[in-house]
Amino acid sequence: MKFAVLVFPGSNCDIDCYKAIEDTVGEPVDYVWHTATDLSPYDCILVPGGFSYGDYLRCGAISRFAPVMKEVAKAAAEGKYVLGICNGFQILTEAGLLPGALRRNLSMKFRCHDTVLKVANNDTPFTKNYAAGEEIVIPIAHGEGNYYCDDETLARLQANNQIVFTYKDNPNGSVTDIAGICNEQGNVLGMMPHPERAVDALLGTDDGKRMFTSILNAWRDRHGAASVR
Amino acid sequence: MIKATVYVTIKQSVLDPQGVAVQGALHSMGFGEVDSVRIGKYMELNLDTTDRESAEKRVIEMCEKLLANTVIEDYRYELEG
Numbered sequence: 001m002k003f004a005v006l007v008f009p010g011s012n013c014d015i016d017c018y019k020a021i022e023d024t025v026g027e028p029v030d031y032v033w034h035t036a037t038d039l040s041p042y043d044c045i046l047v048p049g050g051f052s053y054g055d056y057l058r059c060g061a062i063s064r065f066a067p068v069m070k071e072v073a074k075a076a077a078e079g080k081y082v083l084g085i086c087n088g089f090q091i092l093t094e095a096g097l098l099p100g101a102l103r104r105n106l107s108m109k110f111r112c113h114d115t116v117l118k119v120a121n122n123d124t125p126f127t128k129n130y131a132a133g134e135e136i137v138i139p140i141a142h143g144e145g146n147y148y149c150d151d152e153t154l155a156r157l158q159a160n161n162q163i164v165f166t167y168k169d170n171p172n173g174s175v176t177d178i179a180g181i182c183n184e185q186g187n188v189l190g191m192m193p194h195p196e197r198a199v200d201a202l203l204g205t206d207d208g209k210r211m212f213t214s215i216l217n218a219w220r221d222r223h224g225a226a227s228v229r
Numbered sequence: 230m231i232k233a234t235v236y237v238t239i240k241q242s243v244l245d246p247q248g249v250a251v252q253g254a255l256h257s258m259g260f261g262e263v264d265s266v267r268i269g270k271y272m273e274l275n276l277d278t279t280d281r282e283s284a285e286k287r288v289i290e291m292c293e294k295l296l297a298n299t300v301i302e303d304y305r306y307e308l309e310g
Contacts, residue, residue, distance in 0.1 A: 057270075058298055065295070094298065101300040103239075104246045148243060148301055173246070 001219045003029040004042040006072070006088075008063045013049035013085065013196060020196035021046075024212040034066040044081040044215055045072055047088030049141070049194060059102060059144050060090035069095055081125055081215055082188040086142055089180070089190030098183055098190045099157070100149030106173025110143040114204060115193055116168035117179050121161050124182050125218030126189045129210035136207035138193040140171060145192035147174035147181075160184055165191055231276045231284045232309045237297045238269030272296060284308060 005017045014031060021029040032039065034052075039045060053062035063069070069091070076082050076097055084092040092098045105111060114137050119130040130136065149157065154175060157163050165180035172192070180191030195208030219225075239245040248266040255263045274291075276284050288306050297304040 057295070061295060061298065093300075099300075101298050103243070103301060106244070106246050108246055108250050146246070150242075150300075173244075 001025075001027045001043045001216055002041055003027060003044045003046060004032040004039060005029060005046045005048055006034060006068055007031050007048075008034045008050070008052035008066060008091075010052045010054055011048050011050035011087070013087075013194065016194070016196040017046045017048045017085070020199045020208070020212055024199050024209045025216045027216060032068065034063065034068050036068045037071060039068070039071040039075050039080075042075070042080070043219055044083065045075055046196075047072070047082065047084040047091055048196075049086030049088060052087055052091065055087075055144075058090075058094070059087060060092075060094040063087075063091045064094040073097060076183070076188045079185065079187050081219070083126060083211075083215070084188075084190040085194055085196060086140075086145070086192055089192055090144065092188065092190045097188050098181060099153045100147055100175075100181070102144050102192070103146040103148050103173075104144050105142070105146050105171070107171075110141075111145070111171045112139070112141040113171075114139050115171055115179070117165045117193060118168060119164070120166050121164045121182070123161070124164055124186045124189065126182070126211055126214055127164060128218055129214040135168065137205040138195055138198050138208055139204070140193045141197075142172070142192055145172040145174070147172075147178045147192070149175060157181060162186075164189060165193070230310055231278055231281060233274040233276055233284065233288045234307045234309070235272040235274065235288065235292060235296055235304060236269055236306070237272070237292075237302050237304045238267050240301055240303050241267075243301045269302075279310075281308060 166177040195211040198205045198208030247268040252266040292304040
């Protein structure tokens with residue numbers, strides 16, 4: 001299985017994502033520059049956190065038009081796995097690959113600390129190694145992670161089981177404590193917390209590790225290969 | 230040359246945390262009459278054209294595609310020249 005970590009001007013969690021793949025699943029992983037026009041060799045695309053294009057105008061608004069994003073949309077349509085973390089989540093909503101938008105935190109503060117998440121849906125390629133309803137500890141680091149969608153969209157998210165993670169103690173004001181959502185098909189996930197910063201007990205928590213092993217297992221299940229634990 | 234002025238604000242139906250924080254500050258300073266504050270963005274675009282009609286169409290397209298996120302924001306614009 002081959003992973004791509006996209007790099008935009010201003011991405012700052014790209015190395016963490018790359019290392020997380022190396023350390024948790026040890027599969028091939030490449031950095032892919034935002035000007036790339038071919039993602040066909042990759043099975044999973046990670047859109048990392050950071051401040052792409054300095055967050056000018058709105059978080060993710062400019063990156064959404066980077067050449068590589070056309071390829072991300074194509075990969076998503078083909079059923080490949082796309083994981084957007086923090087700024088990556090903002091980019092995916094701006095690109096229309098996930099519904100809703102991220103607003104300024106209700107507290108107006110940049111929040112940077114561990115959070116307790118509830119795995120609201122463990123039936124996705126990203127969460128199959130978690131138990132349903134399990135509580136996990138994953139750090140956040142964002143100023144604009146306050147998820148918003150209108151009532152109609154929220155009803156659709158709930159009906160389709162697209163709410164994947166919720167916060168135990170909502171740190172940013174997100175609608176119904178949403179921390180992460182997936183698309184209808186379940187192959188595109190966006191989340192504000194950083195699983196790539198939670199892959200070793202030395203970092204305070206290794207609860208993010210199973211997200212990456214889940215992705216590999218899901219891919220292997222689909223391709224008839226042996227799974228890893 | 231046509232000058233387009235674009236204003237982008239958070240939709241009325243969406244909470245504007247910046248506006249609420251500034252309203253709180255105004256209240257604590259004694260400006261209790263401030264009923265609400267909405268904070269937005271102001272953009273000036275100089276367009277290299279004299280065709281007002283096509284300029285307007287293009288500005289709307291710019292707003293819809295990039296300048297505003299219509300999930301949470303409203304926009305309005307003025308054209309001069």
